[in-house]
Amino acid sequence: MEKTLQQYDVQLKRCRKLFQKKNQDYGTAWTILRPSSLTDQMYIKAQRIRSIEENGEQKIEEGVVNEYIGLVNYGIMALLQLAETSAKLEGMDADLLIDSYDREADKVRSLMIKKNHDYGEAWRDMRVSSLTDLILQKLLRIRQIEDNKGATLVSEGLDANYMDIINYSIFALIRLEEKQESI
DSSP states (O other), X not given: OHXXXXXXXXXXHHHHHHHHXXXXXXXXGGGGSOHHHHHHHHHHHHHHHHHHHHHSOOXXXXXXXXXXXXXXXXXXXXXXXXXXXXXXXXXXXXXXXXXXXXXXXXXXXXXXXXXXXXXXXGGGGSOHHHHHXXXXXXXXXXXXXXXXXXXXXXXXOHHHHHHHHHHHHHXXXXXXXXXXXXX
């Protein structure tokens, strides 16, 4: 588990660094997006990953690693929108925004630790393409919950699904880096 925590933290730091840089470039422009628009942006990224996995080629230079990083950051943005009002997030001081990012990322990391304990790091035996499929499945669930105005009868809520997407994306980043190192 110690190896997983180290690898997880490296990938999360990588995502956070890009989030910070994009915040410097664009500020909190993303806060104008409705939650359903964030979900759709995540869906587009996951669908592109799957398309590249299935076709074995891409025509846009940016690869799947950047798409998984985008899924992590959009997922945290979605969690931030669930936790705070858009008005509070809009124009938020960069340091406060990063503190909020870290707070949500810590919750996601804590969930990963609990699930990793219970599932015995089963993700290490999974194909990256299966992680992509699970992300797409979670996004379809989120879309259905959003279409149902947030109502669920017995299912997890939006936050749990976003957290799983973030964790699956970080697992994919870890697996892709391991694959690259073994070449």
